[in-house]
Amino acid sequence: MHLGAVDWGVICLYLVFVLGIGIVSARRAKSGNDFFLAGRAIPAWVCGLAFISANLGAQEVIGMGASGAKYGIATAHFYWIGAIPAMVFIGIFMMPFYYGSKARSAPEYLRMRFDEKTRALNALTFAAMTILNSGISMYALAKLIQTLHVFDGPFAALGLPQAWIFHGAILTAATVVLVYIYLGGLRGAIYNEVLQFFLIVAGFAPLVWLGLRQVGGWEGLQTTLGPGYTHAWAGMAHASTNKLGVDWFGLSMGLGFVLSFGYWCTDFLVVQRAMAANSMSAARRTPLIAAGVKMFIPFIVILPGLIAIALTSAPDHPGKAPAAAVRAGEIVQHDPGVIPIKIDSTTGKPMLDARGQPQLDYDLATPNLLLRYFPIGMVGVGLTALLASFMSGMAGGVTAFNTVFTYDIYQAYIRKEAPDGHYLMVGRLATLFGIAASVAAAYLCSQFNNINDFLQLVMAFVNAPVFATFLLGMFWKRTTGHGAFIGLAAGTLTAAIHHGLTLPINDAPGLKGGWLGVMQTYPSEMAQNFWIAIWAWSACFIVTIAVSLVTRPKPQEELAGLVYSLTPKIVHEKGPWYMRPVTLGVIMLTLTVILNLIFR
Amino acid sequence: MLFDVRLPIGLLFLAIGLLVAGYGVLGPTTLSAGVNIDLIWGGVMAVFGAIMLALAALAKRGQLDPPPED
Numbered sequence: 001m002h003l004g005a006v007d008w009g010v011i012c013l014y015l016v017f018v019l020g021i022g023i024v025s026a027r028r029a030k031s032g033n034d035f036f037l038a039g040r041a042i043p044a045w046v047c048g049l050a051f052i053s054a055n056l057g058a059q060e061v062i063g064m065g066a067s068g069a070k071y072g073i074a075t076a077h078f079y080w081i082g083a084i085p086a087m088v089f090i091g092i093f094m095m096p097f098y099y100g101s102k103a104r105s106a107p108e109y110l111r112m113r114f115d116e117k118t119r120a121l122n123a124l125t126f127a128a129m130t131i132l133n134s135g136i137s138m139y140a141l142a143k144l145i146q147t148l149h150v151f152d153g154p155f156a157a158l159g160l161p162q163a164w165i166f167h168g169a170i171l172t173a174a175t176v177v178l179v180y181i182y183l184g185g186l187r188g189a190i191y192n193e194v195l196q197f198f199l200i201v202a203g204f205a206p207l208v209w210l211g212l213r214q215v216g217g218w219e220g221l222q223t224t225l226g227p228g229y230t231h232a233w234a235g236m237a238h239a240s241t242n243k244l245g246v247d248w249f250g251l252s253m254g255l256g257f258v259l260s261f262g263y264w265c266t267d268f269l270v271v272q273r274a275m276a277a278n279s280m281s282a283a284r285r286t287p288l289i290a291a292g293v294k295m296f297i298p299f300i301v302i303l304p305g306l307i308a309i310a311l312t313s314a315p316d317h318p319g320k321a322p323a324a325a326v327r328a329g330e331i332v333q334h335d336p337g338v339i340p341i342k343i344d345s346t347t348g349k350p351m352l353d354a355r356g357q358p359q360l361d362y363d364l365a366t367p368n369l370l371l372r373y374f375p376i377g378m379v380g381v382g383l384t385a386l387l388a389s390f391m392s393g394m395a396g397g398v399t400a401f402n403t404v405f406t407y408d409i410y411q412a413y414i415r416k417e418a419p420d421g422h423y424l425m426v427g428r429l430a431t432l433f434g435i436a437a438s439v440a441a442a443y444l445c446s447q448f449n450n451i452n453d454f455l456q457l458v459m460a461f462v463n464a465p466v467f468a469t470f471l472l473g474m475f476w477k478r479t480t481g482h483g484a485f486i487g488l489a490a491g492t493l494t495a496a497i498h499h500g501l502t503l504p505i506n507d508a509p510g511l512k513g514g515w516l517g518v519m520q521t522y523p524s525e526m527a528q529n530f531w532i533a534i535w536a537w538s539a540c541f542i543v544t545i546a547v548s549l550v551t552r553p554k555p556q557e558e559l560a561g562l563v564y565s566l567t568p569k570i571v572h573e574k575g576p577w578y579m580r581p582v583t584l585g586v587i588m589l590t591l592t593v594i595l596n597l598i599f600r
Numbered sequence: 601m602l603f604d605v606r607l608p609i610g611l612l613f614l615a616i617g618l619l620v621a622g623y624g625v626l627g628p629t630t631l632s633a634g635v636n637i638d639l640i641w642g643g644v645m646a647v648f649g650a651i652m653l654a655l656a657a658l659a660k661r662g663q664l665d666p667p668p669e670d
Contacts, residue, residue: 006623010616017612024603046605191605198609202648206641213633375630377623377638381616381645 007380022180025188035185044282048289053193057393058140065366068305072229081256086264087291099283106268115481123408134397135441141390142169196388203385211307245524254530262463308365312337402430464533465491465540483548491540610652617646
């Protein structure tokens, strides 16, 4: 891949602005409140876009493009079922407790509501998961830069071995993110996330436009790929009749309820963005504004995958007709297809699936489409969009990590009473440590071929039970600290045991499951992930209730502002009707239903 | 707010947009799917940048962004 001077110009401009925002934000990062909470002074629309952007990391842009190529438009379920309802729920029902309690982090809310040990368990698992998440972003960036040969020229000019490109890419991305968070804290991260959001859209929207022109629009995609790819709800009645390998119950309970609510309603990475808002009303509107944008993200991240697979099945240059008649929906590898065949890095040979067919490297669907259709100039914009997405994803994780580490681990267990400046320094050191640990995690990530499936698995272990804890904590005043702690532990343990006893079909026991012995096989890894989540959540829910009923609850006066029934309701919503959370929530849900109907 | 985030967004989009559109006009003509995407999209980005700068200027004169209500 050859980059022109204009492409380097675009990338350098981006880096200058990102670092500049960090440097300017540093002027106001003088206290813990500034560094960790952005002074609680950010308007709703900025928080809302940062909320989206922190999730537009590697797993989103590359993973959703890969899933789009593999599973088709059904991948949009991760948005329309797997995000919007949960985002509406947190905005309307949960944000009053997060923002109103003045907790500085989600684990700190758990300490206020329950006890120290529940906070510790949540803080430690969250910190570990967040580092993994950042590592995934970093790994994806480095692998991509290596595969696209973007740094080949500069490395050759400096006389460095090409094998160092992977390490160089990781080091560069890590350093830039480190600088702007170290200096600017959460404010630097949020401002950059908004900038990155617009750059991501600017990079991928024209790709979809050009791609659709090439394949003959949406109708062309439907003709080339067939209904299995272009209808989100086709065959969802039974697990064996759709590409995801899940039925409607597994989808709506596993993804739509447990995983989705577990992530969007409890994960501090997203909640932190809303907690930085300048008022309760703005905090509640943050996830709702984000939902309004989120529901359209599939069109820029999933569609490139569908376009890429369409151009892989049917090559875009005439004169090379396929040898045999191809049925709609069947994938035939052409040369040169947009999606390459997956090559085993140790043997250098193509990787085969269970039927002996070569596997496609779906993770390259979106990047390869970009290289094929963007000329010099736009390639710079496209690569900047990729860089922006990786950095926003990583920064989201790092800011959440430094806050949880400083307040929920360091201040809670290492040094309780210290001046504010001390914690500010610890936060900066935690940023440094968090990024170093992410780099280590990045090297772990090369084990899995689909980043998205991997992330779902991690979330199923850690996040699935957590939502039961928050739900019971916020809406059932009888829930006790012992109940929450034992329930959480039981949920995570159940997830691990379920993973150990089940296996996706065609996989060998090991990292994919079945390490305790295979009791059940699932049609796909995704189905396994959804069911792990369902089991983990149910175990946590039931065990929390059972233990709570036999242990002593906190006195009611200590729970005001933390539990629904003991908190004064917000009756008078100020501002015009379109600013009210409930109205906004109804609008978002209605729009989501309409999108599902259009792409049913 | 410390500074209006629309300001850096506007400046960056204007700069990138003009750079890419300029290359689309002056550089060798390359058509993707039949269009000069450098010129078209560079133009779109520059216009977006200008709108962001205009919004930031309006906000500075107090015509946008009501103060937080609680």
